[in-house]
Amino acid sequence: MKNNMPLRLLNICRVSSNEQGEGYSLEAQNQANHEWAKRKGYTIVDTVQYIETASKQKERKRFREIIDRLRKDTTIDGAVFHKVDRACRNITDLAMLEALETEKNKQIFFATQEFPQNAAGRLSVGVMGVVARWYTDNLREEVNKGFRGKIEAGEYPHKPPYGYLTVKESKDSRLPTPDPEKVENVRTIFKLMATGQYSIDTLREELFKRGMYFSAKTRRWTRSHLARMLRHPFYIGKILWHGQIYEGKHEPIVSEKVWQKVQNVLDGRSNTKSLQKRSFTYGHGLIKCADCGYNVTAETHKKQYTYYICAQRRHTDHVEKPAWVPEQKIELQIVSLLEKLVLPKDIYDWVLEYLKRSSIQEVSDVENELKSLKRKISESQKTVDAILLRAAQAQDSLADGFMRLAQERQSEVTLLQHRFEQVKSGVQEDNGRPMKILELTQDLSRQYVTFKPPQKRQIANSVFSNLELNGVSLCADYRLPFAILAKNANRPVEYARQDSNL
Ligand SMILES: [Zn+2]
Incomplete structure (x- = not known):
């Protein structure tokens, strides 16, 4: 960047299709970013606006194109976003922005959030990125x-x-109902399996012989179709969701007695491998062998102890013979890596203070909206009352018309009241959430052991990259923004920004 020239920035406005509400619209962002640039004396060379669609892939492609343009175009010094959560939808976004700053010396600004140009400032960008990420996850929740x-x-x-x-039962309720064309197939499959005379493979043959096809196109049943069907509690009226069984409203099509018999048959047959496949917490290629780069896989020993080892353990290109590592040992190492995310107290306080201040700002925005809604409600209510009074005084022939008018207006009031309640409950929910999230990151190492395997895997995957097993020790890199947390944790704070002075 040249000192004597105003910074030339790309103005980036981003909104998702379901949040084009007040304060978030592209136009509002665009205007706020322009005003900010004017105040700062910067030039906006171009504006990119885009609405995120349902397609994550398209969305990512669009973001990458913009980043690419920023990387290559030497006539642009940087970019301005409205807010951090407009810029970073996830950790990958944040990493790309970071790289722009560190590798290409571009400057990234957020029009409504000022970050001091020092370690703590950059850290808070990181934390806000975590916040944005957790917001997305929370939405899913x-x-x-x-x-x-x-x-x-x-x-x-x-x-x-x-x-x-x-x-379809009603506007927003759907009830699964037995399909008259297929219900007998299901019953026959269960009955045959319950006899104990079939394996999944011989059952497939039998079905084919009987002309009981899966569909007109795919005549043969696959092993996984059958395996899944025969284990599915849905057929006895129950719903399996996130590992728990719920009572369904739908009609069962298989009796519990037959279903249980089938389970016993399947349990007793140890050679039906496809049903025994267990999902291991740190399997699925999450960890690689440091020696050969292949996936680390797991095995259960004595039916209860899980051990991890290189999937290519017999290959000769290992310097040392790969070891069987107990799951417990892997987990302890992950926990100690997570402990490194704990910030020193002064930085933690600083970030917390920052988050508090920015949430107060948002709360006051919302309070203004609440005030204006309240005013509108009371005005509309007065109008309704006046119309009702007119109706009471009017002749019979006119009274009906007034009553209809009053009803219309009354439903407007109801809508406004509904909106008021929505905004109000939104405040209570959102207020303090970023702080809670920061606290959560700080508490992650302690909480971690209480999570279920899929959550553990998700966390390990979002916090670390390049998880490698080297002998019995686990090595990892932190993904952004956790890398920033880990770097700042338990270390003296550097307050000077160490970039080049041109
Ligand atoms: Zn290996």
């Missing part, structure tokens, strides 16, 4: 919460398994 409510009420918000059709 909210959706899941909606699912949970439905499932607890016995409804099934997904596509039901083979043998059922989804019938």
Whole structure:
């Protein structure tokens, strides 16, 4: 960047299709970014606006194109976003922005959030990135919460398994109903299996012989179709969701007695490998062998102890013979890597203070909206009252018209009140969430052991990259922004920004 020239910036406005509400619209962002640039004396050379669609891939492609342009175009000194959460939807985004700053010497600004140009400032960008990330995850959780409510009420918000059709009960309720064309197939399959005379493979043959095809196109049943069907509690009226069984509202099509018999047959048959496949917490290629680069895989010994080892352990290109590492040992090392994310107290306090201040700002925005809604509600209510008074005084022939008008206006009031409640509950939910999230990161190492395997895997995957098993020790890199946390944790704070002075 040249000192005597105003910074030339790309103005980037980003909004997702479901949040084009007030304060977030592209136009509002665009205007705020322009005003900010004017105040700072910077030049906006171009504006890129985009609405995120449902397609994550398209969204990522678009973001990458913008980043690419910033990298290559030497006539642009940097970019301005409205807020950190507009810029970083996830950790990859943040990493790309970081790289722009460190590798290409571009400057990234956020029009509504000022960050001091020092270690703590950069750290808070990182933390805000974590916040943005957790917000997205929380949204998913909210959706899941909606699912949970439905499932607890016995409804099934997904596509039901083979043998059922989804019938619309009402506007937002669907009930799976037995499919008259397939229900007998399901019953026959269960009955045959319950005899104990078939394996999955011989059952496939039998079905084919009987002309009981999976579909007109795919005549043969696959092993996984059958394996999944025969284990599915949906057929006895139950719903399996996140490892728990709920009572469904739908009609069972297999008796519990037959279903249980089938389970016993399947359990007793140790050679039906496909059903015994267990999912290991740190399997799925999460960890690589440091020696040969292949995946680390797991095995269960004596039915309860899980050990991890290089999947290519017999290959000769190992310097040392790969070791069997107990899961416990892997987990302890992950926990100690997570402990490195704990910030020193002064930085923690600083970031917390920052988050508090920015959330107060947002709360005051919302309070303004609440005030204006309240005013609108009371004005509209007065109008309704006036119309009702007119109706009471009017002749019969006119009274009906006034009553209709009053009703219309009354429904407007109801809508406004609804909006008011929504905004109000939004404040209570959101207020303090970023702080909680920061606390959560700080507490992650202690919480970690209480999580279920899929959560553990998700966390390990989002915090670390290049997890490698070297002998019995686990090595890892931190992904951004955790890398920033780990770098700053338990270390003296450098307050000077160490970049080149041109
Ligand atoms: Zn290996």
